[in-house]
Amino acid sequence: AQTVTQSQPEMSVQEAETVTLSCTYDTSESDYYLFWYKQPPSRQMILVIRQEAYKQQNATENRFSVNFQKAAKSFSLKISDSQLGDAAMYFCAYRRKSGNTPLVFGKGTRLSVIA
Amino acid sequence: NAGVTQTPKFQVLKTGQSMTLQCAQDMNHNSMYWYRQDPGMGLRLIYYSASEGTTDKGEVPNGYNVSRLNKREFSLRLESAAPSQTSVYFCASSEAWASLDSYNEQFFGPGTRLTVL
Numbered sequence: 001a002q003t004v005t006q007s008q009p010e011m012s013v014q015e016a017e018t019v020t021l022s023c024t025y026d027t028s029e030s031d032y033y034l035f036w037y038k039q040p041p042s043r044q045m046i047l048v049i050r051q052e053a054y055k056q057q058n059a060t061e062n063r064f065s066v067n068f069q070k071a072a073k074s075f076s077l078k079i080s081d082s083q084l085g086d087a088a089m090y091f092c093a094y095r096r097k098s099g100n101t102p103l104v105f106g107k108g109t110r111l112s113v114i115a
Numbered sequence: 116n117a118g119v120t121q122t123p124k125f126q127v128l129k130t131g132q133s134m135t136l137q138c139a140q141d142m143n144h145n146s147m148y149w150y151r152q153d154p155g156m157g158l159r160l161i162y163y164s165a166s167e168g169t170t171d172k173g174e175v176p177n178g179y180n181v182s183r184l185n186k187r188e189f190s191l192r193l194e195s196a197a198p199s200q201t202s203v204y205f206c207a208s209s210e211a212w213a214s215l216d217s218y219n220e221q222f223f224g225p226g227t228r229l230t231v232l
Contacts, residue, residue, distance in 0.1 A: 009155070042225075043228075045205065091158065102163055
């Protein structure tokens with residue numbers, strides 16, 4: 001069974017600085033999708049960024065980018081120029097590309113942004 | 116376009132009471148899901164419906180039942196609530212269950228905070 005591990009329960013960053021959240025996963029599949037979701041205090045789950053395993057290029061979305069290391073099964077999220085609104089829980093998730101398997105989530109990392 | 120809506124937003128039950136959590140989506144998605152979120156546990160899948168007319172158990176189905184009423188609606192029922200079911204419940208939907216060609220990401224509702232006393 002696939003598992004997703006987020007080894008940092010809590011992180012903090014100074015406003016305007018850069019922070020990296022870690023995520024590792026375990027799978028025997030060669031093709032799959034990876035996601036980062038943000039959950040602010042409002043509880044709403046918001047998709048931040050996504051990556052297809054077959055794509056070599058790391059995904060970027062404005063201040064958010066990933067470092068995808070397929071061989072190491074690592075999918076870290078980098079937030080640049082951190083803002084107060086980035087404070088939230090962040091969840092890494094994995095989905096096998098084919099077959100009847102659901103999203104598998106990590107346990108989350110709580111990010112605090114210090115003004 | 117409201118996306119995924121859930122009712123109620125908050126609920127307090129006594130042990131043994133029953134209730135149904137409602138979920139609806141207006142994105143014409145085929146697949147719908149129910150998750151629970153507990154501190155330090157992330158999101159865990161309770162039940163899912165790959166398509167209208169089908170439902171399957173997820174990781175933590177005990178104590179719950181579901182109904183896929185139509186393509187838009189997917190409800191979660193607690194027949195006899197227990198304190199262990201105190202949690203935040205999320206409904207989500209995606210275009211399809213499995214797709215080779217698209218990310219098929221899930222869109223989430225705002226959640227229901229349920230407390231069982």
